[in-house]
Amino acid sequence: xxxxxxxxxxxxxxxxxxSFEEVKNYLEKYNDExxxxxxxxxxxxxxxxxxxxxxxxxxxNRLGFIPIIIHGGGKxxxxxxxxxxxxxxxxxxxRVTDKKSIDIVENVLNNFNEEITMxxxxxxxxxxxxTNKHNNIxxxxxxxxxxxxxxxxxxxxxxIIEKIVKEKKVPVIAPLGLDKNxxxxxxxxxxxxxxxAKKLNARRLIIMSDVEGVLDNNKKLITEINTVKxxxxxxxxxxxxxxIPKIKNCLDVASNGVKGVCIIDGRLDHSxxxxxxSNAGSGTLIRE
Numbered sequence: 514x515x516x517x518x519x520x521x522x523x524x525x526x527x528x529x530x531x532s533f534e535e536v537k538n539y540l541e542k543y544n545d546e547x548x549x550x551x552x553x554x555x556x557x558x559x560x561x562x563x564x565x566x567x568x569x570x571x572x573x574n575r576l577g578f579i580p581i582i583i584h585g586g587g588k589x590x591x592x593x594x595x596x597x598x599x600x601x602x603x604x605x606x607x608r609v610t611d612k613k614s615i616d617i618v619e620n621v622l623n624n625f626n627e628e629i630t631m632x633x634x635x636x637x638x639x640x641x642x643x644t645n646k647h648n649n650i651x652x653x654x655x656x657x658x659x660x661x662x663x664x665x666x667x668x669x670x671x672x673i674i675e676k677i678v679k680e681k682k683v684p685v686i687a688p689l690g691l692d693k694n695x696x697x698x699x700x701x702x703x704x705x706x707x708x709x710a711k712k713l714n715a716r717r718l719i720i721m722s723d724v725e726g727v728l729d730n731n732k733k734l735i736t737e738i739n740t741v742k743x744x745x746x747x748x749x750x751x752x753x754x755x756x757i758p759k760i761k762n763c764l765d766v767a768s769n770g771v772k773g774v775c776i777i778d779g780r781l782d783h784s785x786x787x788x789x790x791s792n793a794g795s796g797t798l799i800r801e
Contacts, residue, residue, distance in 0.1 A: 549713065767799050
């Protein structure tokens with residue numbers, strides 16, 4: 514990370530963010546390790562939350578970080594499919610994507626990727642989009658026949674990411690990939706982010722969602738959780754539905770070299786900054 518003076522840090526930090534002393538201490542702990550941030554599409558459809566996300570990524574960048582962004586797009590995809598008269602169906606939280614749907618999914622995610630990239634640039638944060646059309650990094654295999662054009666990452670070209678980071682640009686990655694025949698596939702954004710974090714041996718994977726984190730059976734936030742407790746909460750159905758594959762993906766990442774995996778509430782102001790640069794953190798930290 515590039516060196517930054519105390520005066521510069523004070524000028525960059527938002528009034529309602531982590532304290533100067535905390536940020537100063539944490540900046541000294543991070544080296545040139547990768548930070549992967551996945552932001553759910555449900556957050557980015559809200560203009561205020563979108564602007565907050567762009568602002569926080571720009572703040573991190575000015576502090577010397579070059580975070581790697583993977584974005585979702587589910588709500589926009591559902592809206593576009595609905596406009597086209599196509600009903601959205603899901604199996605275990607994954608969108609069934611037929612030939613007609615994949616064209617819409619691809620178009621929505623590529624446009625969204627460009628919007629995020631341009632918004633960062635307009636906020637003085639140099640960035641570069643990575644999609645199936647430009648700088649594709651994700652080679653996939655079909656998840657299963659029932660899901661259609663939904664892929665599982667099998668190969669990741671980390672050289673492209675490393676090159677963009679070396680150029681001091683923030684990579685913005687769409688959850689799309691190509692198979693060996695150059696057919697485009699939709700990828701669950703959590704799965705894509707996890708695979709990329711593992712490939713880069715990232716220090717942190719942060720999953721920004723529209724929930725507080727993992728809640729106990731009294732609906733209270735669990736600040737840290739491990740495999741044993743997660744299995745217990747799944748068994749008694751405290752963790753259920755779409756949260757199960759999200760949590761299992763996080764566990765897999767935490768078990769494969771990534772030092773910290775966290776689910777945070779992207780609806781809260783500066784939640785990324787608090788997670789990375791404060792003692793209290795934000796959301797739920799998941800450990801093996």
